[in-house]
Amino acid sequence: MRRISFSTALLLLTICGWPILSAYAYQNSIEPQREQLLNGLKILLQYRPADPNVLLKLRIHSGAIFDLAGKEGTMALLADSLFPDPGTRRYVSEELDGRLDVVTDYDLIEITLVAPKDDFERLVELLRNAVLNQPPDEATFARLREARLELLRGTSVAPNLIADRATAARLFGSYPLGRPIIGTAESLARITRADLLFARERFLNANNATLVMIGGVDRTRAMRAFRQLLGPWRKSETRVPATFRQPEAPNVRPLILDLPGAETAEVRFALRGLPRRDRDRPAAEILALIARTRWTNELPALARTASFVRHEAHMISGLFTFGASVRAADLAPALDAAQRVIRDLTATPPSNEELERARRERLSTINRPLSSADALADLWLDEETYGVTTSDEARSLAALTPADLQKVAIRLFKDAPAVTVALGDGAALRSAMANRGEVEIVRVTIPTEKSN
Known part of the structure; x- marks a missing residue:
């Protein structure tokens, strides 16, 4: 069982209150029995x-x-x-x-x-x-x-x-x-x-x-x-590592997916994120929460519709995405607001209040109730897959400062190519993006379910 010293516990309690400590206590209270077969x-x-x-x-x-x-x-x-x-x-x-x-x-x-x-x-x-x-x-x-x-x-x-x-x-x-x-x-x-x-x-x-x-x-x-x-299940002599050549630079020309007659538009503004095991990944999750609040504050219309900012981490990389379902008239303002948010996050550290609010929200997620066997199994398996525990993330969150977040924002956003995708009525979207230079338009259709 992992242990933390009294002085460390007192420091964590002083900085962030009980949510951080509960991540440690809960993690240690649900450790499984571990076995391994010969294979x-x-x-x-x-x-x-x-x-x-x-x-x-x-x-x-x-x-x-x-x-x-x-x-x-x-x-x-x-x-x-x-x-x-x-x-x-x-x-x-x-x-x-x-x-x-x-x-x-x-x-x-x-x-x-x-x-x-x-x-x-x-x-x-x-x-x-x-x-x-x-x-x-x-x-x-x-x-x-x-x-x-x-x-x-x-x-x-x-x-x-x-x-x-x-x-x-x-x-x-x-x-x-x-x-x-x-x-x-x-x-x-x-x-x-x-x-x-x-x-x-x-x-x-x-x-x-x-x-x-x-x-x-x-x-x-x-x-x-x-x-x-x-026991008779075959053991491999070698495991295939998750190593791949880095991707080419993305095509940053705005992409319009033309769905004639659509009443609203799905808009995405995205940059590459961090892999699940990256030491800065917890900070990227906090930045996403802060960016979501700032984005909706910049454009109040986003609060009345399906909108999100998320950092989606996988084994080899990740995505940092602003997304919303908006009217065509709000498309350009939504994109402008997203660009201002990432520009401001790289230029100036977030406030202490923003950090604390986002930190508590993130901790409420990782401290989610694990009474169901499914949820507990997922937690253990994620630790095996990615090598990062809830306690590890809690420690990282406890240590974060506004200056740390700015450094990670610079790593994620400064001079990073971003892609823009909008799905909706092509004519309306092209008009809304008239001042954004050349765009690429692709016609799409949405299949309907076959009847029995």
Whole structure:
């Protein structure tokens, strides 16, 4: 268990009050039991005798950043292939009265299984089948790929998501964070079974994963099942590092996504951010909170609509984004206000009041209640994936000064290229941006869901 000295505790309490200390106390009160199988699989456990259920969450510490260029969606297809039979989900839901979820993002693939504790061994066996069974044959692979293509064709995509994806693509280009996690119809069509087998061989390995178990199963029973059923899972001799050539400079010409007849516009103004493990990442989160307040103060219309400023950190980089849904008439003022905000943050340190308000808001997020097993498992797994704990972030937040924030703002914003994306009625947006030089216009359509 981590410990802090009395003098350090007193200093933290003096600077920021109880929220900082609660991050330390809570972090230390929920430390899991730690085990590791001979194949390198890390296991984190918490026994809750009164809990009638058990949760298993297995995270593969590699995600869509490892998709090959032009074959985006490979890791999402790999996740689909773990439970290729649709009947498996029905079995967990209907027969076990439980839940089975599989998600993929840029940094990971994650399987979640929940069921009554009496069915614990069945859940472990399902995990075993997912990671040890033979890869899908050609017919199964073709069916999985077609199912994902059909999902892409038939799913309605909200305008805000289209704007977010276009912004990431504009900011990062062919760099992994500029590519869609789920792929496109064109990229999925290029993926072959050999690509899937290659990804499985590289990333689906015991020493590239962490398993969390929380619930009414004791350690002895749990470890017996894990050793028996997951012990044979293959260990890789080498792990693939998340190292990539840095992205090219972004295209800073404003991009208009023309959606004729749209009543409002989705606007994004974005710069590259910091990776999750960066020492300045907590400061970037605070800057986003301060920037959000300043942006809405600069343009009160933003407070009446869906607006945000966020720093989105991933394994290899991040995005610092101003976003809003506005009337076309408010588009230029919103962009001007965002530019003033970042210019002011680099020129002058924020006030002590701004820092304290943002610090408390951030602490309320990282000190969120972790009574649910899902939330606690996510916290532990994030620490394994990124190597940064809640206590680490609390320490960083406690030490921040206005001058520190200005230094990080200079690092993020000074002379940094920014991209501008607006989605809405093309004629109205072009008129609103008439004084911003040459713009690029791309026509978009939003597919509607297919009827049954």
